[in-house]
Amino acid sequence: MSDTVKLAAEVLQGHRASIDRLDAILVYTLGERFKHTQAVGKLKAEHDLPPSDPTREADQIARLEDLAKRADLDPEFAKKFLNFIIAEVIQHHKHHADNT
Numbered sequence: 001m002s003d004t005v006k007l008a009a010e011v012l013q014g015h016r017a018s019i020d021r022l023d024a025i026l027v028y029t030l031g032e033r034f035k036h037t038q039a040v041g042k043l044k045a046e047h048d049l050p051p052s053d054p055t056r057e058a059d060q061i062a063r064l065e066d067l068a069k070r071a072d073l074d075p076e077f078a079k080k081f082l083n084f085i086i087a088e089v090i091q092h093h094k095h096h097a098d099n100t
């Protein structure tokens with residue numbers, strides 16, 4: 001293995017170690033977010049509130065698009081990602097509503 005290939009392998013290993021730590025942060029962050037959304041789902045079910053709140057969702061999408069632009073992240077990707085998470089949360093809320 002040439003010195004350049006060895007150096008590239010070390011650089012790759014460094015990036016992958018950082019990616020692994022960041023993925024752990026993402027998973028723990030999502031876990032914490034879902035703890036709060038589950039509590040919101042129970043609260044909504046107990047008070048007969050609708051599972052989805054489109055006004056709140058639109059505010060969040062706008063906020064996340066703005067944050068994404070400032071963080072050099074594709075705002076369309078940020079929007080798709082948040083919509084994906086919100087869709088899952090709404091399913092949880094419907095489940096709470098059906099079982100309360």
Ligand SMILES: C=C(O[C@@H]1C=C(C(=O)O)C=C[C@H]1O)C(=O)O
Binds near residue numbers: 040051052060090093
């Ligand atoms: C968590 C809530 O319920 C739903 C899920 C949302 C979310 O995951 O951020 C936002 C709005 C609601 O459609 C809420 O109303 O705050």
